[in-house]
Structures are given as C-alpha cells and as structure tokens.
Amino acid sequence: MEALSARVTIDELGTVTGWNDGAERLLGYPPEEIVGRPAVLLLAERPVPQEFPPTAGPPRWHGTLTLLHRSGRRLVARVLAHHRTAEDGSRDWLLVSAVAGTPRPDDDALLWRGVMQSPSCATSVYDTDLRYRRSSGAAQRALGLGEEEIRGLRMTDVIPTPVSEAVERRMRLALETGEPQYVENHARAPGENREHAWSVQLYRVEDPGDGRVLGVAATGHDVTDQYWARKRLQLIAAASSRIGSTLDVTRTAQELADVAVPDLADFLSVDLLTSFEEGGGAWGTGGAGVGTEGGGAGAPATAGAPLTLRRVAHQSVLPGVPEAVLALGDVDAYPEGSPPVESLRSGRGLYRRVFPAALPPWVAGDPLRTARIRDFGFHSVMAVPLSARGTTLGVVVLARHRRPDPFEDDDLVLAEELAARAAICIDNARRYTRARGTAVTLQRSLLPQRLPEQSAVEVASRYLPAGARAGVGGDWFDVIPLSGARVALVVGDVVGHGIHASATMGRLRTAVRTLADIDLPPDELLTHLDDLVARLATEAEAAENETAGDVGATCLYAVYDPVSRRCALARAGHPLPALVSPDGRVELLDLPAGPPLGLGGLPFESVEFDLPEGSVLALYTDGLLDSRSRRTDPSAEDAGTGTRAGTRAGTRAGTSDGGEDGDDGDDGVALLCSSLARPAASLDDLCDTVLGGMLPQRPADDVALLVARTRGLDASRVAIWDVQPDPAAVAETRKNVIACLESWGLTDAAFVTELIVSELVTNAIRHAEPPVQLRLIHDRALICEVSDASGTAPHMRRARTYDEGGRGLLLVAQLTERWGTRPGTRGGKTIWAEQNVGK
Missing domain, CATH: 3.30.450.20 (PAS domain)
Known part of the structure; x- marks a missing residue:
C-alpha cells in the first residue's frame, strides 16, 4: 500500500x-x-x-x-x-x-457512525486508507494528542511500535472482509504514565443508505484490572507446579525467584536466617526468638540489633543479576528500619517507594546499595516474610526498576501468597534435610569406619547415599577377618529408605558379624540371617508401625582362604559379583540366585571358586546398576520412604541377574564390566573409575561398592601334620612344631605354642575321632589349628578344686589372643587359636 x-x-x-x-x-x-x-x-x-x-x-x-x-x-x-x-x-x-490533514465533509459522518456502532469507550475512526479522521475524548487522552495533531496520520505514525503494526493489519482485515477483529495488548500509551491492558475491537463502518464503506472504527476497553487478575492467577498456578519440585532448600528458593521474575518484580532475593545453621546441621531448627514448631513466630532477633541473613537465591530481568549486592551464600546484616527487618519484626509484608534523591538512613549508610539504587533506578521495594508452621525462615525482597508501576496492595497479596507456598516447601526441605542428615550420620556410623588389617585381600570401598528425592537407604558392606587367615566380604541392601532402613541395616550388619564369628559357611549364615529378617518383619507387622514399611534385604557373603586360594560365595537375591582376572578379563561369577532375605522356606546354596592371586573381586549393591536406568527419572523414588524391588513380596526372588530386567540391566552390567577392565593405579582409583563411569551426579539409589584384590599365603608359611590317634604321638608332634618355629624365627613363641599344641592335640586324640590333623599358619598372627572328624564342639568351663580335667581350654584362652571352633570343610570340626607374634 x-x-x-x-x-x-x-x-x-x-x-x-x-x-x-x-x-x-x-x-x-x-x-x-x-x-x-x-x-x-x-x-x-x-x-x-x-x-x-x-x-x-x-x-x-x-x-x-x-x-x-x-x-x-x-x-x-x-x-x-x-x-x-x-x-x-x-x-x-x-x-x-x-499529506491529507485537513477536515473533510464526511468526517462528522464517520465519527457519528463509529460512535453509534460502538460502546461508550475510547473510540477512533479511520478512513479507507487507515488514516485518523475523528476520535473520542478518551482516545485523545490516551494518545496525548488532539484531533488536529493526528488527523490524516496512520496509527503507526502516532505510535511507531510493533503493536500498532499488528493492529493496522487487523484493521485492514476488518475493512476488507467486513468481519470484526479483536486485539488485546498490554502497553503504555503515549498519553499515559503507566501501562494499561487494552481490549480493542475493530469493525468496518458502512453508510446505512447505500452500503458504501466509509472506513473502520476502533473501540478500546481498558481491561487492566482483569488483565492483572488473570496474570496473578496464572502466576499462582505456575508457582504450584514449579516451586517445590525437589527437597532442596536452595533450589526451592531459586524456583520462587524464577517464578516471580519478571511477572511480579524486576529483581528478587531470598534470604534465610542464619540461625537455622546453628546446631543440628544446616538449616536445622534453632535460633533465639525464631519461633518454635506449633507456636507463633517471635521476633527474629533482639530489637535494635542487626538481623543476619544468608542469601540463598536471587533473580533479575537483567542477565547476570547485576543489581545484587551479595553473592549466593554470602551473609549480611540488615539494620533496623530496613524493609527485611520491618517485615520480619511485624510478621507481615510491606512495600515502600524509593526516591534516589532522598534515600532512607539505612540505605544512605551503605555506599554499595546506594550506588545500585541510583545506577539501576530502583523506585519500589517490597518485603515479605517466609513463615511456615509457626516458624520464621527468612524474607523475600522484591524490587522494581524497569517496570514504571510501583507496587500496590494487590501485588503485596500476590507476593504473600507466593511466599507462603514457597515457605511450606522450604520448611519441608529443611525438615527433610535435617532428617536425611540424621539418617546419613546414622548410616555412616553403622558402616565400617576403617577396614580391618588382614593379609588375605587388599580392599577399597565406597558408599554413596542416594539423591535428596530418594533418601538414604540401607546399603552396607563389611570386611570381617576370620580364623585361619581367611576373610569374609559382605555387601547387603535393606529395603526402603530413611532412618528405619539405616537402623535395620545396623542390626543386620551386627548379626552378620556375629554369625561370621562362629565361622558358619556362607549358605548357613544366610539361612540364619533369613530367619532374623523374617522375625523383624513379624515384629514390625505386630507393632503396626506404618512408618517402618516392608522389612527385607538382599545380601552377598563371600569367604576367601589365602592358603587354598579358594573363595566360597552365596547370595540372597543380590546382584552377581564381578571377577577381574590377573590378565584383565572381566566376568560375572555364576551363583545361584537365592531368594531375598525374609521370605523363608527356600534354601541357599554356596559355590566355591579358585581365584588366582591378584584377582579382583567386585561386590556392589543394585544402585550401581539401577542408577543408569533411572538417570532420567529421579522421581521414580518416593522421597524418604522408598519402594525399591526386593520387598518381602519377593519381586526379585529368582532373578539371576540380581534384580535388573531387560535391556537396562544388560547395559548396566556391560558398563560395569568395561569400567572394571580399565587400567587403574590402585583399588581406590578403580572405585572412582567405576562410580564416575556409571553413576549420575546424584544417584537415584544408595550405592555400596567393595573391591578386593586376592593375595596368596606362601606355602613356606604353612605347616601341616597328620597326627596318629595315639597319646604317644603328642610328643613327636611337639618336636615337629618346635622345629617349624625355629625355621620361621619364632623361638620366643615356642613355649606357649608347645602348650597349646599339647592341649589341643591331646583333647582331639582322647575325645574326638580320627583323622586328626595339625596345621600351623604364620600370618600376622601365629595360628594353630587342630582338625578331627567329630562334630562335637568343645566348650570352656570352670573346673572345681578337685576336678582332674576342664582346665585345658581355659589355659588356651589365657595364653592366646583368641580361640574358637568352626565346622570342618569335609565334616568334623577345627579348633583354632591365635597368638600375636608379629608379622
């Protein structure tokens, strides 16, 4: 045109x-x-x-x-x-x-027809060339120009903005088609000092006599109140879905800032009381005068004293948040009279006008804040307390410098609504953080603080608690020295999350160490542990403890003997262990699955493997594999409760792959094998390589990883004698032992060892069944073992004054560091005793 x-x-x-x-x-x-x-x-x-x-x-x-x-x-x-x-x-x-700016005869007709065909509102009439001809007083006031100044101009001449271009396109459409058009916009008209929302109707004006097209009329309705009401409802709806997506205090605060900027404020900061950092961990309850749960919030600090707050979130319409005077995590003291302090003192929100030429005293004394106000043109500020369940958490400060409208009562109501929603979410996160911190502390205190010294294997371990959404679980690992220089390796996983799961884990770990101390084979140990878990589940059901949830667990128990270089393993619904051979090949050891602990009635089976010296055995919990399949859906875990596979319903019973199903499990196992195959300078480096390659930044489930490199005990440090079932053979046995100790350089231990051997061998010959065998092992301790074919285990008793026997085992117990008995590998039993003679 x-x-x-x-x-x-x-x-x-x-x-x-x-x-x-x-x-x-x-x-x-x-x-x-x-x-x-x-x-x-x-x-x-x-x-x-x-x-x-x-x-x-x-x-x-x-x-x-x-x-x-x-x-x-x-x-x-x-x-x-x-x-x-x-x-x-x-x-x-x-x-x-x-160019055509003089009045025309039909201008009055245009105005008359336009006014008659429109409601009483701001009306302008244009000719067929879309030029202003006449306009109502309301339209002239909105434009800030009279008819003489705009007659003959187009809308894009008077208001050269993209909004005017869009309106003109709709005007042309109404003129050509005769169909009314509707346009809604939000902008500041030239004759107004603030932005308004306009609902504009455009329709063609025709002569009623001959139907001649005279032009187009535009009627504008000021719908600012309706517009802001709708925007506030939309903002509240957005806050409901966006604030509190995680149980993380700082992220929740940042979500509040992201929701309110720019729709409500040009700049927003969230500051929390530093008193929540005192005692009980970060963001824990506490602090004088902050208020107690269930009671009203009191004054956050002594009247007249500065209020110390920590910045946890802020947002701005400008990139990089240049208005902020504090970095995230910084602490600042707000003086008396400042909006944050006034808001927290009164427990209500407030808004204030800011005039750079006459700043209040609390700002005038701060050169940095004064510079920010004047540089960015802040003109309105609002402060709203964050309070939830009778506890004051902090304050939200909102400011405007780009939007010309100052804050009003409706803005304060909206800010208080947003702050109330955010405060509940922050308080939930704070409570969860405290509970999770307690669970993590309990969990870590129940895990081995340092792995015991032993010679059978070199070990390294890692424990990673789950991300905040899932909560701390009941994963554990352990390394237990056994008799005969052997060692037990344990990894387990308790169903559920939170303090209950951690406490159950502690009970099971203690039970495993107790059962290991009596040298039960792996399958028998798991059978006893299964009975214990079943009893715990029955107790929980009888107590009707709704917070306890299901009681169940999986476990893998392995015993490695450095003398024979054999390893016996059994599992109860746990993932298969991985073995890295000395030449670098990685495979999963094929073990019978066994049901998860607590189901009862099903047997466990142990399998023995020959492990060359230098082999690496990797034991882990299912979080190491599951985390990859749940990497994109952290919400799959129920925060703080947990509903993972392996409940008493037996969802993982009989799965040969340890609970992984389908392609996700295969991918996780393949990645585990490839991670274990990578070269590593040490076992600690190998743990870091596996975790770094398999886990997201915040795993969806707890992860326990235990890797052990096998060692072999040199044959020269082991001596074995078959003892004839004749009391006369005891003397010959003592001579053989003394000679062996001399060859090992342990002559200082000869006297005690001779007494121990005499007592144990004599008891075996008198009270047990042949064959009788004596074995000496020189490891970190000097170990004396006597094996026989009898299944009757001796026990120590207090001999009376005139008793002829009953003092032998008491003497052995007093002369040794520890002693005990265990089932023999081919039936019978083995009695052993250890002396601390150095390595």
Whole structure:
C-alpha cells in the first residue's frame, strides 16, 4: 500500500537520513537530492527555541513548522516527531506529517457512525486508507494528542511500535472482509504514565443508505484490572507446579525467584536466617526468638540489633543479576528500619517507594546499595516474610526498576501468597534435610569406619547415599577377618529408605558379624540371617508401625582362604559379583540366585571358586546398576520412604541377574564390566573409575561398592601334620612344631605354642575321632589349628578344686589372643587359636 504520510528521519547531527514517497509528495524533493543534507534546508523560517524539539528532551514532540517546497513556495505543516533509540544505542528523530490533514465533509459522518456502532469507550475512526479522521475524548487522552495533531496520520505514525503494526493489519482485515477483529495488548500509551491492558475491537463502518464503506472504527476497553487478575492467577498456578519440585532448600528458593521474575518484580532475593545453621546441621531448627514448631513466630532477633541473613537465591530481568549486592551464600546484616527487618519484626509484608534523591538512613549508610539504587533506578521495594508452621525462615525482597508501576496492595497479596507456598516447601526441605542428615550420620556410623588389617585381600570401598528425592537407604558392606587367615566380604541392601532402613541395616550388619564369628559357611549364615529378617518383619507387622514399611534385604557373603586360594560365595537375591582376572578379563561369577532375605522356606546354596592371586573381586549393591536406568527419572523414588524391588513380596526372588530386567540391566552390567577392565593405579582409583563411569551426579539409589584384590599365603608359611590317634604321638608332634618355629624365627613363641599344641592335640586324640590333623599358619598372627572328624564342639568351663580335667581350654584362652571352633570343610570340626607374634 502507498504511504500517505510524509515520513522523514533525522540523526542527532541534524542530517536527513530517511525520506519516503509521502515526503516527496509534500515537499517535492526526490530522496537522492535531500538524503545526507542538513534538515535545516527544509525550513522556510526557523522556529522559536521554545517550539523547536530539544535534542535530549521528551521522546515525542508535536507542533507546526513552516517548510520550504522544492519549488520555493512556503507551506505550513503539522509535524509529529518521535525521539527514538535503536538497539545499537544510536538515537534519531522520526518526523511525520499528514499529506491529507485537513477536515473533510464526511468526517462528522464517520465519527457519528463509529460512535453509534460502538460502546461508550475510547473510540477512533479511520478512513479507507487507515488514516485518523475523528476520535473520542478518551482516545485523545490516551494518545496525548488532539484531533488536529493526528488527523490524516496512520496509527503507526502516532505510535511507531510493533503493536500498532499488528493492529493496522487487523484493521485492514476488518475493512476488507467486513468481519470484526479483536486485539488485546498490554502497553503504555503515549498519553499515559503507566501501562494499561487494552481490549480493542475493530469493525468496518458502512453508510446505512447505500452500503458504501466509509472506513473502520476502533473501540478500546481498558481491561487492566482483569488483565492483572488473570496474570496473578496464572502466576499462582505456575508457582504450584514449579516451586517445590525437589527437597532442596536452595533450589526451592531459586524456583520462587524464577517464578516471580519478571511477572511480579524486576529483581528478587531470598534470604534465610542464619540461625537455622546453628546446631543440628544446616538449616536445622534453632535460633533465639525464631519461633518454635506449633507456636507463633517471635521476633527474629533482639530489637535494635542487626538481623543476619544468608542469601540463598536471587533473580533479575537483567542477565547476570547485576543489581545484587551479595553473592549466593554470602551473609549480611540488615539494620533496623530496613524493609527485611520491618517485615520480619511485624510478621507481615510491606512495600515502600524509593526516591534516589532522598534515600532512607539505612540505605544512605551503605555506599554499595546506594550506588545500585541510583545506577539501576530502583523506585519500589517490597518485603515479605517466609513463615511456615509457626516458624520464621527468612524474607523475600522484591524490587522494581524497569517496570514504571510501583507496587500496590494487590501485588503485596500476590507476593504473600507466593511466599507462603514457597515457605511450606522450604520448611519441608529443611525438615527433610535435617532428617536425611540424621539418617546419613546414622548410616555412616553403622558402616565400617576403617577396614580391618588382614593379609588375605587388599580392599577399597565406597558408599554413596542416594539423591535428596530418594533418601538414604540401607546399603552396607563389611570386611570381617576370620580364623585361619581367611576373610569374609559382605555387601547387603535393606529395603526402603530413611532412618528405619539405616537402623535395620545396623542390626543386620551386627548379626552378620556375629554369625561370621562362629565361622558358619556362607549358605548357613544366610539361612540364619533369613530367619532374623523374617522375625523383624513379624515384629514390625505386630507393632503396626506404618512408618517402618516392608522389612527385607538382599545380601552377598563371600569367604576367601589365602592358603587354598579358594573363595566360597552365596547370595540372597543380590546382584552377581564381578571377577577381574590377573590378565584383565572381566566376568560375572555364576551363583545361584537365592531368594531375598525374609521370605523363608527356600534354601541357599554356596559355590566355591579358585581365584588366582591378584584377582579382583567386585561386590556392589543394585544402585550401581539401577542408577543408569533411572538417570532420567529421579522421581521414580518416593522421597524418604522408598519402594525399591526386593520387598518381602519377593519381586526379585529368582532373578539371576540380581534384580535388573531387560535391556537396562544388560547395559548396566556391560558398563560395569568395561569400567572394571580399565587400567587403574590402585583399588581406590578403580572405585572412582567405576562410580564416575556409571553413576549420575546424584544417584537415584544408595550405592555400596567393595573391591578386593586376592593375595596368596606362601606355602613356606604353612605347616601341616597328620597326627596318629595315639597319646604317644603328642610328643613327636611337639618336636615337629618346635622345629617349624625355629625355621620361621619364632623361638620366643615356642613355649606357649608347645602348650597349646599339647592341649589341643591331646583333647582331639582322647575325645574326638580320627583323622586328626595339625596345621600351623604364620600370618600376622601365629595360628594353630587342630582338625578331627567329630562334630562335637568343645566348650570352656570352670573346673572345681578337685576336678582332674576342664582346665585345658581355659589355659588356651589365657595364653592366646583368641580361640574358637568352626565346622570342618569335609565334616568334623577345627579348633583354632591365635597368638600375636608379629608379622
């Protein structure tokens, strides 16, 4: 469409930079003759300074100029000038003048028809060329111009914005099709000092006699109140879905800031009371006068004293949050009279106007805050306390510097609603953080603080609690030295999360160590442990403890003998262990699955493997494999309770892959094997490699990992004798032992060892069944073992004054560090005793 308005652009130096066809029609100059020349050449006479648009004045000027036509004639034109700023920061003037700006006979008819066909509101009528012809008083007030200034101009001439361009397109559509159009926008009109929401209806105006199209009318309804009401409802809805997505204090606070900016504020900060860091861990309850659970919130600090707050979140409409005077995590003291302190003292929200020329005393004494207020033009501030369940947590401060409207009562109501929702979520996160911290502390205190010294294996371990959403679970591991220089390796996983799971884990770990101390084989140990878990589940059901949840567990128990280099393993619904051979090959050891602990009635089976010296055995919990399949869905865990596979319902019973199903399990096992195959300087490095390659930053489930590199005991440190079932053989046995000790350089231990051997061998010959065998092992301790075919285990008793026997085992117990008995590998039993003789 041909432009009907004269449009000219002039830079800050007064040079013509733009010239359209309307300008050529008005003054006769083609663009090539005028662009680049001083604009003063177009003036027939210079205007008085009061009428000339100032260079640094308001964004718009209008008035009458006497212009000089190319032919030399003078003409008077009404000019509307816009002072504009481009995206690159450069500024220029846009001058527009109506080519057809004089009244026409049908203007009154246009206005009459337009007003008669529209509600009573801001109305403007345009001709078929979309030029202003008439407008109502409300429309003129909104534009800040009278009819004489805008008649003959298009809307894009009066308001040169993208909003006007969109409205003009709808006007053209209404004019061409006859169908009414509707436009809603939110902007500040030139004649208004604040933004308004307008509901604009556009419709074609026709002559009722002959149906001739006269133009188009625009009626605008001020729907600012409805607009903000809808925006507030949308903001509250967004807050319901976006705030509190995690049980993390700082993230929840940041979600509040992200929701409120920019819809409510240009800048927002969330500061929490530092008193929550005192005692009981970060963000724990406490602090004088903060308020107690179930009671009213009191004064956060002594009246008149500064209030110490920690910045945990902030957000801004400007990238990088340049308005902030504190970095995240910094602590600052707010003086008396500041909005945060006033809000926390009263327990209510408040808003204040800010005038850079007259700053309040609490700001004037802070040069940094003073500079921020003046640099960014802060003009309105609002503070709302964060309170939940009678406890004051902190304060939210909102400010405006880009939006011209100051905060009002409705804004305060909305801010208090958002703060109340966020406070509940922050308090939930705080409570959960405290409970989780307690569970983590309990969990770690129940795990081995340091692995015991032993010679059978070199070990390294890792324990990672689950992310905040899942909560701490009941994963554990243990390394238990056994008799005969052997060692037990244990990894287990209790169903559920939280303190109950940690406590159950502690009970099971203690039970395993007790059962290991009597040297039960792996399958028998798991059978006893299964009975214990079943009893615990029965007790929980009888107590009707709703918070306890299901009681169940999985476990893998392995016993490695460095003398024979054999390892016996059994599992109860636990993932298969991985073995890395000395040549670097990785495989999963094929063990019978066994049901999870607590089901009862099903047997466990142990399997023995020959492990070459230098083999690496990796034991782990299912969190190491499950975390990859749950990497993209952390919400799969119920925070603080947990509903993982392996409950008493037996969901993992009989699964040969340890609870992994489908491709996810296969992928996890493959990644585990590839991680174990990577070269590592030490077992600690190997643990870090496995965890780094398999786990997300915050695993969805607890992870326990135990790796052990096998060692072999040199044959020269083991001596074995078959003892004839004749009391006379005891003397020969003592001679053999003394000779062996001399070859080991342990002559200092000869006397005690001779007594121990005499007692144990004599008892075996007298009270047991052949064959009888004696074995000496020189490890970290000197170990004496006597094996026989009898299944009857001896026990120590107190001999009476005239008893002839009963003092042998008492003597052995007093002369040794420890002693005991265990079932034999092929039936019978073995009695053993250890002396601390150094390595």
